[in-house]
Amino acid sequence: MTPTRKRRLKIALFILIGAGSATSLMLYALSDNLLYFQSPSDVVGTVIPEGKRFRLGGLVQPGSVHRDPDSLTVSFVVTDGQQDITVNFNGILPDLFREGQGVIANGSLQASGQFAAREVLAKHDENYMPPEVRDSLK
Amino acid sequence: MTSNTSLWKHTKTWFHRWGSPAWFYRTSGLIIPWLWAGFFLLAVPGLFWGLFIAPADYLQGDSYRIIFIHVPSAWQSMLIFAVMAGFALIGMVWRIRVAETLAMCCAPIGAAFTVVTLISGSLWGKPTWGTFWQWDGRMTSELVLLFLYLGVIGLQQAIEEPRRAARAAGLLALVGVVNLPIIHYSVEWWTTLHQGTTVSLLGESSIAPSMLWPLLLMVGAAKFFFAANLLSRTRNTLLVQDREKNWVRETVWGVKQ
Numbered sequence: 059m060t061p062t063r064k065r066r067l068k069i070a071l072f073i074l075i076g077a078g079s080a081t082s083l084m085l086y087a088l089s090d091n092l093l094y095f096q097s098p099s100d101v102v103g104t105v106i107p108e109g110k111r112f113r114l115g116g117l118v119q120p121g122s123v124h125r126d127p128d129s130l131t132v133s134f135v136v137t138d139g140q141q142d143i144t145v146n147f148n149g150i151l152p153d154l155f156r157e158g159q160g161v162i163a164n165g166s167l168q169a170s171g172q173f174a175a176r177e178v179l180a181k182h183d184e185n186y187m188p189p190e191v192r193d194s195l196k
Numbered sequence: 197m198t199s200n201t202s203l204w205k206h207t208k209t210w211f212h213r214w215g216s217p218a219w220f221y222r223t224s225g226l227i228i229p230w231l232w233a234g235f236f237l238l239a240v241p242g243l244f245w246g247l248f249i250a251p252a253d254y255l256q257g258d259s260y261r262i263i264f265i266h267v268p269s270a271w272q273s274m275l276i277f278a279v280m281a282g283f284a285l286i287g288m289v290w291r292i293r294v295a296e297t298l299a300m301c302c303a304p305i306g307a308a309f310t311v312v313t314l315i316s317g318s319l320w321g322k323p324t325w326g327t328f329w330q331w332d333g334r335m336t337s338e339l340v341l342l343f344l345y346l347g348v349i350g351l352q353q354a355i356e357e358p359r360r361a362a363r364a365a366g367l368l369a370l371v372g373v374v375n376l377p378i379i380h381y382s383v384e385w386w387t388t389l390h391q392g393t394t395v396s397l398l399g400e401s402s403i404a405p406s407m408l409w410p411l412l413l414m415v416g417a418a419k420f421f422f423a424a425n426l427l428s429r430t431r432n433t434l435l436v437q438d439r440e441k442n443w444v445r446e447t448v449w450g451v452k453q
Contacts, residue, residue, distance in 0.1 A: 063289050063290060066288060066289045067289045070285055070288055070289060070370060073367070073370060073371060074370060074371075074373065074374075077370075077371045077373075077374050078374050081374045081378070085378070085385075089385070089386070092333055092385070092386045093386050093387045094330070094331075094332040094333060094386060094387050094388045094389055095387045095389075096387075097387075115387060151326075152324070152325060152326025153323060153324070153326070154255065154256065154324050154325070154326075155326075156255075159255075162389060177327075178326070179325045179326045179327055179330070179389060180324060180325050180326055181325065181389055181391070182255060182256065182324055182325075182391055183391050183392070183402075184391040184392045184393060184394040184402050185394070185402045185403070186253050186256075186260055186263070186394065186402070186403040186404060186407050187253065187254055187403070187404040187407075188251035188252065188253070188254060188404055188406065188407075189251075189252070189254040190251075191254070191404055192254035192255075
C-alpha cells in the first residue's frame with residue numbers, strides 16, 4: 059500500500075472511530091430517556107408525580123381482567139413478576155390483548171396508586187410457531 | 197508458498213480488472229441475467245411457501261405472514277448500507293471510480309428497501325400491536341436509516357462533479373455506519389414495543405422450521421434482487437459518465453477507432 063493510501067485509510071478509520079465514540083457517549087448519556095416503557099418494578103417505590111404521562115409495560119396477569127358489562131371500561135393487572143400495578147382503561151383493546159401476554163399502557167398514575175391508561179398496545183414476543191406446536195408445549 | 201503468492205497475484209489482477217469501467221460493463225452484463233434467475237428461483241417458491249403453505253401463527257394468525265416481506269427487506273436495508281460504506285471506503289482510499297459509482301448506486305436501492313421495511317412494519321403493527329407507528333428505539337433508528345440514505349442521495353445530487361460528489365456522499369455513508377449497530381441492538385439495549393431478535397445466525401432461532409425455511413428463501417431472494425439492481429444501475433451510470441469515451445463507442449455503438 060502506498061503511503062498516500064495508508065494515510066487516507068487512517069483518516070477514514072479515524073472518522074469511523076470518532077463518529078462511533080461520539081454516538082456511544084450520547085446514547086450512554088441518554089440511555090434512561092431512550093426506554094420506550096417502564097416496568098412495574100421501575101415505577102413502584104420511585105416518586106413519579108401524579109398525572110405525569112409515561113408508558114407502563116409488562117404482562118397481563120392471568121385472571122386479573124375485569125370488563126364492565128355496560129361500557130368499554132376494563133381493568134387489569136400489569137406485572138413483571140415482582141411488582142403489580144392495576145391499570146384502568148376506557149377504550150378498545152388491541153386484538154392481541156390476552157391474559158399472560160405483553161402489554162404497554164400509555165397514561166399516568168392516579169392518587170390511588172392505580173394507572174389510568176389513555177392507550178393500550180399489545181406487545182408480542184419473538185416466538186413464531188403453529189398452534190399445534192404451541193399446544194404441545196403447554 | 198510460490199503457489200500461494202501466484203494465487204494472490206491472480207486474485208489481485210482479477211480485482212483490478214473490476215476497476216476498469218469497460219471490463220465492469222462487459223462482465224456485469226454477463227452476470228446480471230443469472231442474478232435475476234437466482235432471484236426468481238428463490239422468490240417465487242419462497243413467497244408461495246410463505247403465504248400459502250407455511251402454518252398460521254398460534255397468536256397472530258395469518259397477519260404474521262408480513263414477516264416474509266418485512267424481515268428480508270429490513271436486513272437488506274441494513275446490509276446495503278454496510279456495502280455502500282465499504283465501497284465508499286475503497287473509493288476513498290484507492291480512488292477507484294467504479295467503487296465510488298457502486299457506492300452511489302447502493303443508496304437508492306437501500307432507501308427503497310428501507311421504505312418497504314417501514315411500510316410493511318407499519319401495516320403489521322396495526323393488527324398486532326394496535327398502532328401504525330410509535331417512537332420506540334427500533335422504529336426510530338430505522339427511520340434515521342432512511343434519512344441517512346436520503347442524505348447520501350441528496351449530497352451526491354448537490355455536487356455537480358460526479359467524483360467529488362461520490363467522495364463527499366461516501367463520507368456521510370461511512371459516518372452513517374454507526375447507526376447499524378444501533379438498529380440491531382435497539383431491542384436489547386432499551387425497552388421497545390418491537391420484539392427481540394427471532395432469527396439468529398449462531399444459536400437457535402425462535403421460529404418454527406416450517407416458517408423459517410420460506411423466510412430464508414426470501415432473504416436469499418432479496419440479496420439477488422439487490423445485486424442485480426446494483427450492477428444494472430452502476431452499468432448505466434458508468435455509461436452516462438463515459439459517454440464520450442472510446443470504450444462506450446466501441447461496446448455500445450460498435451464503432452472501431
